[in-house]
Amino acid sequence: MSVSKAARAELGRGAAIWKLFADRPVNAGDAAFRLIAFIFGFAIVGLLLFMLYELTTGAWVSITTFGASFLVESTWDPVAKEFGALPLIYGTVASSLLALIFAVPVSLGAAIYLSEYAPSWLRTPVSFLVELLAAIPSIVYGLWGVFVLVPYVRSSIEAWLQEHLGFLPLFQGPPYGLGLLAAGLILAIMILPIITAVSRDVMRAVPDSQREAMLALGATKWEVISRAVIPYARSGIVGAVILGLGRALGETMAVTMVIGNRSEITGSLFGLAQTMASAIANEFSEATYDLYTSALIELALILLGVTILLNAAARLLVWRVGGNPGEGRRE
Amino acid sequence: MREQNSRLRGWNYWRRKATDTVMTGMVILSTLLAIGLLFAILGYVLLQGITAVNLDFLTQLPKPVGEPGGGMVNAIVGTLILVAIACAIALPTGILAGVYLAEFGRNRKGTAIRFVTDVLTGIPSIAIGIFAYALIVLPMRSFSAIAGGVALGIIMMPIVTRTTEEMLMMVPNSLREASLALGIPEWRMILRVVVPTAGAGITTGAMLAIARAAGETAPLLFTALGNRYWQTDLWHPIAALPLQVFAYAIAPYDDWHAQAWAGALVLLALVLLLSVAARVASRNRYAR
Missing domain, CATH: 1.10.3720.10 (MetI-like)
Known part of the structure; x- marks a missing residue:
């Protein structure tokens, strides 16, 4: 089951946004905690992407000047x-x-x-x-x-x-x-x-x-x-x-x-x-x-x-x- | 019977037997070589460093070129400050991410995050240094302890995450079920029962991560920069033990080389103590 498919299904049923990140929330505290934990877990993925972005920005002058050479x-x-x-x-x-x-x-x-x-x-x-x-x-x-x-x-x-x-x-x-x-x-x-x-x-x-x-x-x-x-x-x-x-x-x-x-x-x-x-x-x-x-x-x-x-x-x-x-x- | 044996044990038999013996020997030699290298390096650093480590080294600031004596107290304190900043960043994020992976991460999202975390442990620390430079040093227009701490924090984060996850996985499910059966919500079960149970293991992971970060030099070159003077302001360049060892090692003065060895010994002692303590602590708890 892909994430996006699950997300679409949930949205179709008009679910609250935090439901996208949880399998079966029992109460508000659980849902919030799952969301927080997910945000920190996902931060690691975000960090790697951000590093790639920052370095690409920093290298842009050189990339455009020299290209593949x-x-x-x-x-x-x-x-x-x-x-x-x-x-x-x-x-x-x-x-x-x-x-x-x-x-x-x-x-x-x-x-x-x-x-x-x-x-x-x-x-x-x-x-x-x-x-x-x-x-x-x-x-x-x-x-x-x-x-x-x-x-x-x-x-x-x-x-x-x-x-x-x-x-x-x-x-x-x-x-x-x-x-x-x-x-x-x-x-x-x-x-x-x-x-x-x-x-x-x-x-x-x-x-x-x-x-x-x-x-x-x-x-x-x-x-x-x-x-x-x-x-x-x-x-x-x-x-x-x-x-x-x-x-x-x-x-x-x-x-x-x-x-x-x-x-x-x-x-x-x-x-x-x-x-x-x-x-x-x-x-x-x-x-x-x-x-x-x-x-x-x-x-x-x-x-x-x-x-x-x-x-x-x-x-x-x-x-x-x-x-x-x-x-x-x-x- | 005898005749049959000698027929079976022909040339082929002895060839196979000899290969077996030779390869066993090679395998044992490889292991001895690896351990021998460890002791060669540790022993040499100990011999060279022990003559230069003294009270002055641990309590004095560096002396100007040409003056004998002096120490690296600024670098030792600097390393402690940098590691403290790194911990403030990496421990909360890493532990929460580990909680996510262990408690909610047995699905595709979890696998993806686990995968990226593993990848992150393998990327070069110098690239992380450049990232921290672009992120903090450039906008702030100053090298700083904060930038160095952030770089070290990024190095620590994936280690903390994965060890936290592993330690939480070892908490028996019966504990989870017992607390849920008492009627407390899942989040309180995790925070009050699961995480404290794995507390010693998580501490172990944190110590390993600190050991790794404390020895890093490359990410500090353009972030913390190094400093020959006493500096504890977090927005200014700060000394660090590995940086000072590097600066002294490539300098052309003999007494600086002696100081570099002393610095290396102090650094090595710090890092190895943390690693060994972490190992012993984790073995007591989860004997494997």
């Missing part, structure tokens, strides 16, 4: 008043994909351990420790990244890669330590907990009958996991990875501190880069003219739009396995 031009030069977001999109996508490459295997491994292997007395504390990684503020990751990770990447990882694989274009350029590789690594640590937690939950939601059927066929534990549990939970796991991607795309502080902040497309993992979020963080307070501010707000709008889409897709995938958390409970 904003997304494909590769010069980001505030002095020349040229704003092409391609280098920033490159930095954002490259650092996030790197993060996924590092984080997904580890997260899935930890999720499989927590869901399938861990004895029950160990499951809760280990889950809690992994989730604590998500509680660490991003500024702390940034600080740790600058003073621990970046020197380590420069002196160990990049030096080794250059010595042994330096002929690949991926590993060329001076090893600053700062750059895409460091950003990808720090992002990987930051998105590890969410991918682990969500995929652990969808694996727990796989019915035991699936595992038992596989065991009855004589499968080893790993065969049960790889041929029964993971295929059953696949869409939820994809959802978990997309959630992680969404986090990585929008992460600001830690990335800003380690990525080097130069709007270039180098094609090397050692290259300095800049993400959309870090460009906003670095330049917004220095933006001296309207077009500049507007271009930065357009970056925020793109980021907002992309993460809304990614999160929506991810939630639908996760709900498909785990079930809509609001339905079928409280029986």
Whole structure:
């Protein structure tokens, strides 16, 4: 039953306006309370729409000036008043994909351990420790990244890669330590907990009958996991990875501190880069003219739009396995 | 019998067995790596921060560049003020929205709102910062604690909503039925029986949301802005612990770096205490 159909039916019967928001009000107090609760619930939807509206208004000058070329031009030069977001999109996508490459295997491994292997007395504390990684503020990751990770990447990882694989274009350029590789690594640590937690939950939601059927066929534990549990939970796991991607795309502080902040497309993992979020963080307070501010707000709008889409897709995938958390409970 | 076994346990059997063992090892290694990273980061912050945290750090204002000593009391108080504003916005709205989802939300409207709430938890905090800038800083022509608090409040709201909903769902229906059977209207049942029963759980959700908001830096960059001086006027730029840590971390002075580590340790202690306390409180009540 759609909302509008219900509303029309109620109006047709000449009902009071508050009846639109209630299923079966018993007295005036109930009706009022339902209405108030609904208004606050709906405020969340309104807030998201309002955010989209405000950012679109703020970005309007830039949208009308540059149009679609904003997304494909590769010069980001505030002095020349040229704003092409391609280098920033490159930095954002490259650092996030790197993060996924590092984080997904580890997260899935930890999720499989927590869901399938861990004895029950160990499951809760280990889950809690992994989730604590998500509680660490991003500024702390940034600080740790600058003073621990970046020197380590420069002196160990990049030096080794250059010595042994330096002929690949991926590993060329001076090893600053700062750059895409460091950003990808720090992002990987930051998105590890969410991918682990969500995929652990969808694996727990796989019915035991699936595992038992596989065991009855004589499968080893790993065969049960790889041929029964993971295929059953696949869409939820994809959802978990997309959630992680969404986090990585929008992460600001830690990335800003380690990525080097130069709007270039180098094609090397050692290259300095800049993400959309870090460009906003670095330049917004220095933006001296309207077009500049507007271009930065357009970056925020793109980021907002992309993460809304990614999160929506991810939630639908996760709900498909785990079930809509609001339905079928409280029986 | 023996002969049959050895025939069954051919090459294929050992390959499957070996894969199983190797993958078990990989899975355990992944888990250890994740936990190892946690302890590496926590341990390093503790080691670096503990040498710089002292009474001065917690009670003094920042000193000018070049003068040793000083502290971050303005930033600590600033963070508390910002979080208080955020709570004033997010707690009433979030809890009422959670009540709607739990009590009246088992329909399409509820599903839609629940969905948007989940989406809202995932959007970048920097975009929320820009929104608060456009909403408050531009019209008021001043960076302010209010703008920063609003940004943090928007970050907290969906977390409060969803945890409130989950906690209300755990209240047994028998309680609802018993109160309705006594003849009280539904709204009083919710406010007097259901919500208080879930009170501890809702508090837990609020603590988690505060832990998240207190550590946020990006949404404060263009709203609260930061301030090196004592400031408690809500319509003026105000210091915040994460902002101060950021400013000190990117500055080229060694003693500022030490202060940044100290700030990070205080922030981390605050955030982790809230998270752990919330976790322990919720486990006592609803053991899973």
